Amino acid sequence: MKFAALMTAAVVTLATTLATALPAAAEKLSLNQISAYLNDLQSAQGAFTQINEDGSISTGTIYIKRPGRVRFEYNPPEEALVMANSGQVIILDRKLGGAPESYPLSQTPLSIILARNVNLGQANMVQGVSFDGTATTVVAQDPKRAEYGSIEMKFTGSPVELRQWVIRDSSGSSTTVVLGDLSRTEVSNALFDVRSELAKNNR
Template sequence: MIYTKYLLSAAAFALAAPSAMLVPAAPAQAQAQARTQARGDQLDQVVGALRAISTMQADFTQTDRNGSTVGGSLTLKRPGRIRFQYSRDVNMLVVSDGRALTLIDYDVRQVQRYPISNSPLGALLDPNRDVRRYGRLVPTGNPNVISVAVRDPGKPEYGTITLVFTRNAAAPGGLELTSWVALDAQNTRTTVRLSNQRYGMAVPDRTFTYTDPRRTTNRR
């Protein structure tokens, strides 16, 4: 009888043990789910903030991987249009008309065009680029700063862009784009920092045209 009770007790312990072992895992699983949900919510906020920008103007500084810095003014009009107007001592222009990103070097009279979808800037300009799908949150250590690295793993030649936003109730969608780091397929890194952001102004489409230096020496 004592032996039978021992077997029953052992069996009961064996059945109870797995349940007991699972108890601590439940809170951990709930925390993991909460973190996943929070990341999804932040990505949704980023997508919402980008889509809420109709037009934007800002001052910018651009730093290359060698540490050289140039500045100027930026004009953005969604979808797809952007203009980097450099300061007068930098005789070049970068502009997108919604279809192609064009780099114009007036010193050497050279024009280079790339589809915006093939550029890291596609995450910012291309309405077909799915930031929610290809975006990955980068820890910042600051609850008021959200950083998202966007890269299409199926098309690494498009490069990676890491967008940095700061919470600002006055900005579209409650997030203000403050900087980004673009890394192209050749590992060329470019950092752009924005300041003095303004939103919602009228911007004519002719802002995103340029004078071809191969036909004239005038800069536009």
């Protein structure tokens, strides 16, 4: 399937998701409302669709356990796993094997969502806020590490829900993650055990 068709399908899926999730009269969310929602999102899991810079699309399950922990488990035919824990992001490609990639969580704007205390009102963090009649979009960056890029987050209201984010890195490349409904369930700490995953990868 060509890039344009993939993007069209992704946009249609997102639009349908947003439309079914919205109340009759949506209102723009405040930064305080969004910060409170993210701080309250302690443990959750759900489906995600990832649209990469080259137009390729991946799907899988995301597990979140704030602060500081997230797991992206990709569906076949991919055999990738991305985890964040203890301040590090680990990227494993079980298909290729070999040593995993690793870098500090602070070097990705996703750290804003996973912070112990999310405060979008702090100076120089939010670069823009918009409302299209259905969803509130917030563009943010770590004011101490602006060189690592930004994250564009899309939220619906009543109740507040995170629906999508786009991460743009320092080179201008972007990765979009569209979320299904996040189930607020207790996620096991074992899912973020990096050593266990590395041991599996070496078998």
